[in-house]
Amino acid sequence: MQLSEQQLSKLTATDADRTLTDSPGVRGRVRAGVDGKISVSFLFRYRFDGKHRDAPLGTWPHKSLHDIRRAVLDAKTQLEAGIDLVGQKQEARKSLQLVSAARDKLLATQRQDIALAECSFKALFEAWLEDGTIAKNKDAMKSSVTRHLCMFLDRPAGTIFGDEFVPVLRAIASKTKSVAIALFRIIRRMYGWALTHSKWTTVIRFSPLAATKQHIITGQYLRKFNKRALRPHEIPLLDRRIQETHIPEDRAVWGKARMTPLPADSEHGIWILLGTMMRVGELCNSLRSYVNFERREWRLPPDIVKTENQHVIHLSDFVIGHLEKLFALSDSPWVMPHPDDPMQPMPPQLFSKRIGDRQKPRRARKTKTRQSPTWTGLDLPGGRWMLHDLRRTGASLMQEQMILPVVIERCLNHFQESDIRRTYQVYAYEPQMKEAWLVLGQYLDQLLNPTEPGIERRPVAPPPVPAEEDWEVLPAARHWRRSPSAVVIGKLPA
Structure with a gap:
């Protein structure tokens, strides 16, 4: 039986969710609104391709029953024509x-095209330099990029591909590999940073050097690690070579070329670096107020330390002797003052140049060049050495004196890569570090000032392990230490 308008108008809220049938396949569902108004939604159920489907016909009272039934006839006509x-x-x-x-x-x-035109390589680099890196040499990085990558500065950053960067970086590497490597890393980090920030992901879709390896730029497949360390027999030889710089040579041999002795501050700086194993930059940027002779400590603040943590160095007699001689040279507040302005620190590059120039072959030094005519020889049998090699030398000498590797790492103030070790192993090894520096100073004293001149020092065999009664327990620190009467392994005899 078909529905009528009168029947639908008599529906109330109590009829909500009731299903009404108008004709075969045509059903209506009663719904009550929030305001109490009644509506009926009609559906036409049919079968197409073996599946039942419901086609909406409309809602009463927005559509009258007459219009809904006409929609049913139209639907049946389309079904007969094979239309779903x-x-x-x-x-x-x-x-x-x-x-x-x-x-x-x-x-x-x-x-994106508009944004690409506005987002240049220079704009991306400046944004990354401002927010994407905490490097301290931002001015040097900006100068290097502006100088070597000037052809890319005004180009849209998202349209530069890796095959455009690689030839430029290779050309730079043919002259200075370190600059090419630095630029290569800057580009990779800059684009990697852009891909993680929503502001730049709309214009930067890829990193042009993400799949490029460093050896493609430099031509070196494997990284070569510097393993140069002065052997014990080279240390007294270095001392003799330094003293020879103060001895004038025959002018008839070298003509008008003059001898340039190694400055006294650099001479003492070499032995201080060797006795403390600190970095060259930490030595040159240190104030004299950091050194406390009474407590025999040298406290390096975090702002001059590479690892950005305070580093305390315990001073041996060997280091204290050279520090006192170094401080007596001037009244500067700096440990290594600038030769032209004592109120400024000596640049690490100047210190390194003084050492490097004195290791050049004599045939390569010409008096008419702009190079300093420093014809003194600091070259050693083991090959060319740098100031940073003194850190490796000091660590190797400690290792030779049976110092534990973990203590040597602490003395070098290396960054601990393992998060787990930094979290769970928080012991500072201060007594062991103090002992290690004292052992190193005594070893250097014995190498440079042997008790009997002309007699070569022989390696000292390690003494036997102390007996159990020579050890005592510290309950507060929960670690073992030797009693004063115990023999220190690796310590040089008096």
């Missing part, structure tokens, strides 16, 4: 979505 009512609407909806997506993509491409 619901499928047709779905296809129309998909087509509309595709058109809308294509329009949005076109607009996004246009916006």
